[in-house]
Amino acid sequence: MDENSHALSVLGGLAIGIVGFQFFRTVLPWIYANVVGPKVFGATVKLAEMGEWAVVTGSTDGIGKAYAKELARKGLKLVLISRSLNKLNDVSKEIGDEFGVEVRVIDVDFTGGTEIYEKIREKTTGLDVGVLVNNVGISYSHPEYFLDCYNADPAFLNNIVAANVHSVTHMIALFLPVMIAKRKGVIINLSSTAGVIPNPLLSVYSATKAFVNKFSDDLQTEYKDHGILIQSVQPGFVATNMSKIRKASVFAPSPETYVKSALSTLGIASQTAGYLPHALLQLVIHFTEAVFGDQFARSLVLKNILGTRKRALRRLAKDQ
């Protein structure tokens, strides 16, 4: 073997080593978290053994209502928390009749001040809460530049932060002590794929969702040894009022399909897209960033979101 071919074989060996290392470090864990784990070991966390009650915020519609139904199906009693009392009463009756569990409701507006958490505390004192789903969230009506959004309604951006960030921290502060005392409990926080990929023109919304991921991650480390499981769930599009997608599809599933899938990742992944097609979408974007560079990926996303904004503004102009 001459010197050149020796150098080539060393380089080849190195390349195979790097690819192999990356495969074991990233590809295998991804396959376990998104495919093998949920399919083979899914639903290993016995939610009904965490406590008698589950609390779900934003539970009269969409993803929150679907979580409430799945938890009732597992035999948990429910505290549903949302804005509209009429809708809460309707959903409470619907779930109570279908699953035969006790359902209580609390009407609060999560864009309100901290006094709403006193109301929630008063109405839940003494309940053996084992599961908390921080689902409530609000977003822009359509993608918009930050300053246009701010100038149109500065209070709206406050509301997004209150509903998407303050609700999560305050609700966890309310129910974590009960869970720690029992040394068991599950907290599921609804983030979004928007929190893990570039998301211009929805910048405040996506930043609140990035907060949810980071907060959940560090909190999990703090309280893991106390028997608390904390999961941050990052959906892509789901067919709900928020996404304005009426017809479910593979990439925008119904809330019921999404939640069944997300629950199968509990105990397997602490940060998860919750649904294989959404995990693949995140993978494609991260792959594009890694291979073609961050700027290329960002410009692709921006072009796509600008198209969505243009169509939304056209619809708004037509409706006026």
Ligand SMILES: NC(=O)c1ccc[n+]([C@@H]2O[C@H](COP(=O)([O-])OP(=O)(O)OC[C@H]3O[C@@H](n4cnc5c(N)ncnc54)[C@H](OP(=O)(O)O)[C@@H]3O)[C@@H](O)[C@H]2O)c1
């Ligand atoms: N849908 C998606 O494509 C998608 C994608 C990624 C992440 N997510 C996240 O998933 C979560 C649920 O979204 P969704 O699509 O299911 O939403 P949705 O269909 O719009 O439902 C929102 C729920 O929250 C309640 N709610 C809204 N504003 C509230 C407020 N100020 N105070 C109290 N309750 C309020 C609503 O109650 P009322 O009916 O009484 O108003 C409703 O029950 C959110 O955190 C969202 O950011 C959604």
